[in-house]
Amino acid sequence: MGKNRPMDISARTDYAVRAMLSLAAAQVDRTGPVSAEAIASRQALPKKFLEAILSDLRRSGLVTSTRGNAGGYALARPAAQISLGDVFRAVDGPLAEVRGLRPHDMTYQPPADHLPTVWVAVRASLRRVLDETTLAGVLAGELPEHVVALSSAPDAWRNR
Amino acid sequence: MGKNRPMDISARTDYAVRAMLSLAAAQVDRTGPVSAEAIASRQALPKKFLEAILSDLRRSGLVTSTRGNAGGYALARPAAQISLGDVFRAVDGPLAEVRGLRPHDMTYQPPADHLPTVWVAVRASLRRVLDETTLAGVLAGELPEHVVALSSAPDAWRNR
DNA sequence: AGTAATCCGATCTGCCCTATAGGAATAGCA
């Protein structure tokens, strides 16, 4: 058995989301830009690694940065207009791939010829959760209805 | 940007599913056990690699094997009672993890404290697709209603 | 000038994915 899970939320992605949530909180409080150091110490993230991740987020246009004294990072848009899907794509690229290709680019011989439909459904299902959940929503604990429904199902919290 | 996608269906998983579909077809046709060589040549898979994968599937109890002349592999249960989720778990372990841990085992500091709910929803969403799609369903092109709905949405087949 | 940040490139460690090789064990058949 391999060790790479089909769905693996990497440290980089996890850190990126948590950093973005910190920036979202700062946006609400109307305080100025937040330094990497501040985020790192409050969320217990490795500082240098975090710096690299914030660079990715800046290059993707999700955050703005200010250099020099009293500089730091801030969200480029209102937290309600940034989805987790945006963050995922900024640090990891496309949400879902099959052997390094986009799901709909796979071609198969029978009897596997209906597989692309399943792969596309998997990706669509991910998008429904990640593209409709915003930073503001996570911050306030107000998630989309269907996300709440998914997470509150009987054994959604149990292993399988 | 990293290269590991959040959802990455690996070669091993892809091969496993295609091999299982071949065995499902053989089950319908009531022919005997299928050799690794036969599967490999018909689905264009690397034979030795496939052998290792079939070993995983056997250890997980999804397929049975017969050694010696005219031996090969066969599904251990009817194709309608084996889900893609079963196959995924057999070759890759748990469907979804966050930094190597189960989604509900993550603990966060505010303002990230609502994240576990989202992670659990992501996993639940995956389960809804993979655990309810069976080999028989993929073989016949008869997928669950909500899977068809997901895959037939307007831009489900487009990049984003 | 001094200070506090971002920014950039290089580097290190180890793991694990993909794939192959070689042969031992097994089962049917002539």
Add this chain to the structure above:
DNA sequence: TGCTATTCCTATAGGGCAGATCGGATTACT
């Protein structure tokens, strides 16, 4: 008994990338 086809097991190689850190260059404010 020997022949053949096949699973089964162990070992191995190559490459790539995740995770993380260092040192310094650059920028901006006071």
